[in-house]
Amino acid sequence: MLVKKGNAWKNCELRNKFDGESRCAIDGLSKENRGRLLGYLGKNIEHYGFDTALAALEEAVKRGTTDEFSIQALAARKAYEVFGGSGGAGPDLDLYDSALLLGKGGQG
Secondary structure (H helix, E strand, O other), X not given: OOOOOHHHHHHOOHHHHOOHHHHHHHHOOOHHHHHHHHHHXXXXXXXXXXXXXXXXXXXXXXXXXXXXHHHHHHHHHHXXXXXXXXXXXXXXXXXXXXXXXXXXXXXX
């Protein structure tokens, strides 16, 4: 419903689930962009669960990387950390983060 009725956002219980910084940023979006983000949230909830999808969207908003694929990548990484992450050292993803999530083209 929120995706189609973007003005319902201000009175929505979901809005209160976001941290203050993310909520303010989403409040400032156009109805179309807010609906787009909420649609991505819905897709990620189906795959990763509510808490993981919400945390990924909050992080994406803070980073300024709100395209669908960046949000999905963040959700997958968060799900891995929560559900399947090994306790040991994994691959260093700093180069990936700087190239794809921070938009620095691999330059840290």
